[in-house]
Amino acid sequence: MSFRIIEHEGRRVRVAVVRTPKGVWVGYPGGAKFFADTSAKAGNAASTGDAVVAPMTARVVQVRTKPGAKVAEGDLLLVLEAMKMEYRLTAPREGVVAEVGCSEGELVDLGTTLVRLESS
Amino acid sequence: MKILVANRGEIACRLIAGIRELGHEAVAVFTDVDADAPHVRLADHAIGLGEPRAYLDIAKLIDAMKATGAKAVHPGYGFVSQSAEFVEACDAAKVTFIGPSAKAMRALGDKRGSRQLAESAQVPVVPGDKSIEDPAAAQRIADRIGYPVLLKASGGGGGKGMRRVDDAKQIAEAFAAAQREAKAAFGDDRMQIEKYVHPARHVEVQVLGDGKRAIALGDRECSLQRRYQKIIEEGPSAAISDETRQALHAAAVRLAEAAQYASAGTVEFIVGPDGGFYFLEVNTRLQVEHPVTELITGFDIVRAQIEIALGGSLPQQAPPSRGHAIEARLNAEDPYHGFLPQTGKLLVVEWPRLPGVRVDAGVAQGSEVTPAYDSLLAKVIAHGSTREEARTRLLAALRATTVLGVVTNQIFLSQLLESDAFKTAQTFTTTVETATWPEPPVPAYVDELARAAAVTVRRSSASGGDVYSPWQRLGGFRMSTGT
Numbered sequence: 001m002s003f004r005i006i007e008h009e010g011r012r013v014r015v016a017v018v019r020t021p022k023g024v025w026v027g028y029p030g031g032a033k034f035f036a037d038t039s040a041k042a043g044n045a046a047s048t049g050d051a052v053v054a055p056m057t058a059r060v061v062q063v064r065t066k067p068g069a070k071v072a073e074g075d076l077l078l079v080l081e082a083m084k085m086e087y088r089l090t091a092p093r094e095g096v097v098a099e100v101g102c103s104e105g106e107l108v109d110l111g112t113t114l115v116r117l118e119s120s
Numbered sequence: 121m122k123i124l125v126a127n128r129g130e131i132a133c134r135l136i137a138g139i140r141e142l143g144h145e146a147v148a149v150f151t152d153v154d155a156d157a158p159h160v161r162l163a164d165h166a167i168g169l170g171e172p173r174a175y176l177d178i179a180k181l182i183d184a185m186k187a188t189g190a191k192a193v194h195p196g197y198g199f200v201s202q203s204a205e206f207v208e209a210c211d212a213a214k215v216t217f218i219g220p221s222a223k224a225m226r227a228l229g230d231k232r233g234s235r236q237l238a239e240s241a242q243v244p245v246v247p248g249d250k251s252i253e254d255p256a257a258a259q260r261i262a263d264r265i266g267y268p269v270l271l272k273a274s275g276g277g278g279g280k281g282m283r284r285v286d287d288a289k290q291i292a293e294a295f296a297a298a299q300r301e302a303k304a305a306f307g308d309d310r311m312q313i314e315k316y317v318h319p320a321r322h323v324e325v326q327v328l329g330d331g332k333r334a335i336a337l338g339d340r341e342c343s344l345q346r347r348y349q350k351i352i353e354e355g356p357s358a359a360i361s362d363e364t365r366q367a368l369h370a371a372a373v374r375l376a377e378a379a380q381y382a383s384a385g386t387v388e389f390i391v392g393p394d395g396g397f398y399f400l401e402v403n404t405r406l407q408v409e410h411p412v413t414e415l416i417t418g419f420d421i422v423r424a425q426i427e428i429a430l431g432g433s434l435p436q437q438a439p440p441s442r443g444h445a446i447e448a449r450l451n452a453e454d455p456y457h458g459f460l461p462q463t464g465k466l467l468v469v470e471w472p473r474l475p476g477v478r479v480d481a482g483v484a485q486g487s488e489v490t491p492a493y494d495s496l497l498a499k500v501i502a503h504g505s506t507r508e509e510a511r512t513r514l515l516a517a518l519r520a521t522t523v524l525g526v527v528t529n530q531i532f533l534s535q536l537l538e539s540d541a542f543k544t545a546q547t548f549t550t551t552v553e554t555a556t557w558p559e560p561p562v563p564a565y566v567d568e569l570a571r572a573a574a575v576t577v578r579r580s581s582a583s584g585g586d587v588y589s590p591w592q593r594l595g596g597f598r599m600s601t602g603t
Contacts (some may be wrong), residue, residue, distance in 0.1 A: 002468045002524070008565045014567075017573050018467045018524050024573040025467060025524040026566045031531040032524050033562050036568035044152065055460050057491045079297070082461050082491050086301050110463075 002027075052115040053091055054108045056083035063104050069097045070120060077115050078102070089114065096120045122147050122165065122189055123218070123426070126181050126206075127196030130482030130498055132159035132408070135194050138422035140164070153492055158484050160570060172492040175199045176204050182213050188241045192216035192261040192429065194406075194422075198278070198494070201405040202229045218429040220383045220404050221331075227379050228283060228402040231274045231312055238399040241378040243371045245334055246390070246398040248314030250274070255292040258313050262291060265315045271295055273302030275309035277403060278494075279348030281305060284316060286292035317398060319548035320390040322350075323357045326413045328384050330434035334376035336369035337421070338413045338441050344536060346459055351529070351535055351552065353409040354446040355416050357391075358507055358545035364395055375402065384410070384421050390549070407451070408499070411478055415503040417444040444510045447501040448518060448533040452489045455532035456559040461495045464488075464526040472520035476503045476513045489526050497528065507545070511537055531560055 002016040016027035023036040046082040058080040065077045071091040095117035102114045124147040125135045136146040136159060148163030151172045160166045167184045174180050176199055185193060194213055197200035207222035219225070224523075228234045232250035237475035239245055249261045262269045262285065271294055273281030281302030283294040295311065303309040322345065326337040341357035342350040360368070380403075386407050388400040410421050417439045428434060452462045466487045471479040481498035483489070488498070500517050504510035518534050535557055541547050 003470075003522075006565065006569075013565070015569060016468050016470075017569055018310075018521050019573050020467070023310055024570045026569050026573075027468060027522040027524050027537050028563060028566050029519040031560075031562065032528070033521065033566055033570070034527065035567075051400055055457070081301075081304065086297060087458070087460070118385070 009098060031059055035077070050117050051113045052077060052092065052117070054080070054110055054112045055089075056080075056082050057110050058087070060102045060104055060106045060108060060114070061086060063100060063102065065100065065115065067097050068101055071095060071097060071117070074104050080108075091115075091117065093117065094120065121145070121191050121430075124149065124181075124185050124190035124193040124215075125159070125163070125196065126175065127191050127199055128154055128157060128159055128175060128482070128493065129199070130480045130496060131196040131408070133162055133197075133482055135422060136162045137195055138426065139194070140422065141428060142423060144426075147188045149181065149184050151492075153490050157487065158482060166495065172490070177201070178209050181206070182215075184210050185210075185213060185215050190215065192218055192426075194218040194426070197403075197405050197408055200423060202277070202403075204229065214374050214478045216429050218383070218425050219406075220379075220381055220385065224379045224381050225404045225496065228375075228381070228385070229275075229404045231401050232310075234402050235399070237378055238375055241357070241374045243375050243399045244397065246314045246317060246400070248312065250312050252311050252313050255295040258295050258311070259288055259291050261313050262288065268316040269320070270314050270316045271298045272312050272314070273308065273575070274280055274312050275305060275308035277401070278305075279345075281311075282348050302565075316429050317390050317392045319550055320392060321357070321359055321547070322388065322400075322549050323360060323368065323391050323397070324386050324388040324407075325369055326384065326407075326410065326421070327372050327376045327381070328374045328421070328428075328434060329381035330428055331380050331382035332377075333434060334373045334381060335434065336373050337419060337438050338416055339365060340409055340412050341547075342409060343549050344542070344552055345549055346455075346552045350409065350449065351451075352446065352448050352533065352542075353412055354444065354507070354510070355412040356444070358444075359547075360391060361395065364391070364397065367491070368397060370467065371399070373401070376505045382495070384425050408496070409447050411480060411499065411501045412445045412447050415478060415501060416441045416443060418442070427447065427589075443503060443505040443593045445501060445503045445505040446507075446510045446514050446537075448514055448537070449496055449529075450500060450521070450523070451495040451529050452497055452526045453495045453529055454527045455529045455557070459529075461491065462489065462527040463491050466497075467525035468522055469524075470520075470522040470586055471498070472500065472517040474513065474517055474520060476510070477517040478503075479517075497523065497526075498546065500533075508542060511543070532557065535560060 018025045061081045062079040075091045080087045098118040099116040122145045123139045139146040145164040148166040150160045200206040202220040206226045207217045210217040247265045268286045271283045283298040285294045299309045321343045340355040342353040344352040386403040389397045391397045402441045419439045453459045469485045478501045502514035
């Protein structure tokens with residue numbers, strides 16, 4: 001029931017469309033894509049200039065910065081672990097750490113703001 | 121006989137099928153988050169273990185065997201599959217461990233021990249040191265053998281606890297990170313160091329032994345990797361000469377026989393640009409990519425493992441190979457954003473049913489992909505009379521695969537298979553990470569479908585009724601009948 005046949009440029013294509021409270025999934029031959037609902041807050045799950053957010057549900061292994069620290073773009077801020085692999089989160093730009101929103105050992109959800117930066 | 125499967129996911133499903141095929145009863149174990157997983161539904165018996173890490177809990181697994189009356193256990197890969205301690209616990213509980221003896225596992229499974237054994241069996245090894253205590257020692261040896269070097273966990277595999285280091289400045293931090301990862305993944309933080317052969321191909325030999333004699337079932341090339349985890353595997357290797365192949369197979373058999381190996385195992389080598397090969401390690405277990413060899417030979421490796429463990433005999437010679445097979449690992453990860461693992465509930469799952477295609481899946485519609493376990497959802501494997509036939513069959517299979525609910529590497533797998541590097545068999549262990557793989561654009565109609573569906577979501581919530589039918593409102597295409 002999720003599958004439909006559409007016609008595109010004269011060819012029949014089998015697609016699957018499922019909507020969720022957060023957006024719409026579309027499956028097409030060879031792939032799938034999620035479209036976040038436009039009414040949902042954009043940028044929730046990506047690191048913007050001022051906030052470094054958790055790119056996935058993970059455990060915080062190391063906090064390598066603290067409030068007031070001056071950082072350069074690319075400096076290591078945190079080490080996360082998910083699915084038994086470690087991931088390094090680095091500063092997206094130069095600045096001063098305004099807030100660290102997590103501690104070592106803590107489990108954080110996708111989209112959680114972990115470090116907030118302000119301009120130096 | 122009841123045989124317990126001490127694993128989860130696709131490999132547990134595959135093992136349960138093999139056990140039942142032989143007329144035995146399969147006992148599944150599951151953790152709280154896996155209570156409704158496909159492997160639990162497939163098995164004849166199932167018993168809960170509790171918290172998510174319990175697949176590693178030897179005492180709980182032994183208790184589960186006692187409680188269900190299981191007389192043998194297959195560990196699959198990962199978890200307790202390479203734990204000599206688990207094998208000894210099985211021996212003590214009078215349960216047959218389907219795999220090598222604890223002694224052979226200790227001799228081969230530990231990277232230091234296996235290197236010594238390889239050297240004594242005249243199998244060439246990579247320059248390095250099997251035992252480094254601290255970053256300073258690592259740096260001393262690296263200075264001697266030359267950068268780049270590889271830091272590896274002694275007791276592990278699967279890319280965990282492993283770091284490539286290009287110069288002396290990085291070595292202290294890389295050592296600490298690799299050691300932490302090793303400790304977390306295997307509870308063992310011993311480290312080793314070796315020269316990094318570049319550009320290298322990863323070629324491995326599937327062996328099968330009965331404790332006295334061993335045979336080579338074939339070789340596989342697994343050069344396409346990211347973060348030292350394989351993504352696409354094929355067999356036979358398209359890049360080695362017949363002469364190299366014979367030498368590789370003979371070396372692998374010598375090593376298995378020297379270790380008095382009884383079961384299926386894989387001897388991994390790296391092959392340098394000059395065709396020289398070096399022993400890497402032995403995986404003393406069934407491997408993720410074993411179906412590649414099963415498709416080429418028609419030989420069931422799991423069945424052979426069970427038969428050998430129960431006292432059966434090893435075939436006199438290896439079965440003949442036919443054609444070529446390629447496997448793609450469908451992972452819950454975002455290949456275009458650092459291969460970050462993805463979690464969530466699978467909303468739609470549909471596997472291909474096509475000639476020459478095998479799917480080993482561990483998830484189904486409704487499955488929850490959690491951060492507790494690795495990201496492998498399924499393996500799609502294609503067999504053909506030639507490499508090109510296998511390649512196009514696998515591409516067709518990936519086009520006929522649908523997984524919605526979690527971001528996967530599906531498109532990336534096709535992108536790799538369609539690349540010139542793969543078509544011409546010019547793939548190295550660095551190919552995935554050094555080449556640029558731009559995210560392919562989605563077809564225009566996909567955006568249009570999503571917009572139409574999103575509009576309907578808003579209308580639906582405004583009116584309170586279910587008016588989900590975006591199809592009539594789409595301008596660019598029209599509906600056909602059927603599904």
